[in-house]
Amino acid sequence: MANALVNVTTCDWHAALPEKPTIEAKHERFLEGDGKVDLCDPCTWFFDTFYPRRSEILPMLQDEVLDAFHRSARVPTPTRRAPAQLALAPEEAEPPAEAVPAATAKKAGAKRKQSKGGVWKEDAIQVICPLPHRAGSPRKYWVDLRNRTGHAKSHRKGNGEPYEGPDITFVLQDGQTYTHFCYEHAVCAEAGGYGFLGPEALRAHISKSKTWPEATQEAKDAAAMRRQSAA
Structure with a gap:
């Protein structure tokens, strides 16, 4: 009795490990230079999240860097308070504890x-x-x-x-204002610019979002104009 052969695409990233485990691949991704690789679910998530930023991430994981990072740990001392205008509105505020029946208070706490x-x-x-x-x-x-x-x-x-x-x-x-905006991606331009609090945050966003579809120059110009008009 003949058996049908089923070809299974395996994960290229797992195959590159010294142990070379065989894991079924379900996704495709492109590397620099148009090279294409097959990836399993976990490797696809890791690729999309970290691979574009590998030049930043790998130095941060060096033993001496991690050692210095751990030594810098300190016990946080809360100093900030929620802005007054962001407090709950009167109709949203919770009633005083003494005004809430015990059963109701217990249920609310569990919720x-x-x-x-x-x-x-x-x-x-x-x-x-x-x-x-x-x-x-x-x-x-x-x-x-x-x-x-x-x-x-x-x-x-x-x-x-x-x-x-x-x-x-x-x-x-309250007290925070976006100072830098991304117009490089289609979704960012369509939103009129994706706001950030500084140039470092904007650069990090662009770096780790390289897989996002790019915006056309017309969309970038239109988004920038809308942002200037709003300001």
Whole structure:
């Protein structure tokens, strides 16, 4: 009885390891110079997230760098306070503890414990995500500014596709103003420019988002004009 042979594409990155494990590949990616490789799910995520920034990341993982990094650790001392104008509105504020029946207070406390994200941090620059979140999440959902692009991908549009950071109008906390904007990618230009607080943050975004579709020059010019008009 003859058996049918099934060709399985294997992950090129795993095959490059000394152990050369055989892992099924499900995705394709292009390297510099138009070379194409086959990757499994974990390697695809790693490639998209870290490979474009490997020249920055690899030096940071050297033993002497990590050793100096660990020695720099210190116990944080909270000094910042939430801006007054970002406090909950009166109709959103929670009633005093003595005004809440014990059973209701216990239920509300359990509901708050369901959500691990969205809380205000005193030692980080944060923005508010205006999209709805799961039950038990804070009414004002805070996201670290540096993590807003990743947070956006956890939400889905009506067509099922994930949001990109520029698709969402994150609300900056009081006292913070975007000073640099990205117009290099189509999604950034369509949003009128993806804002950052400094040139280093903008360069890091462009570096690690090399796989994003580029914007046409017309789209870049239009986005820059809209930004200047808004200012």
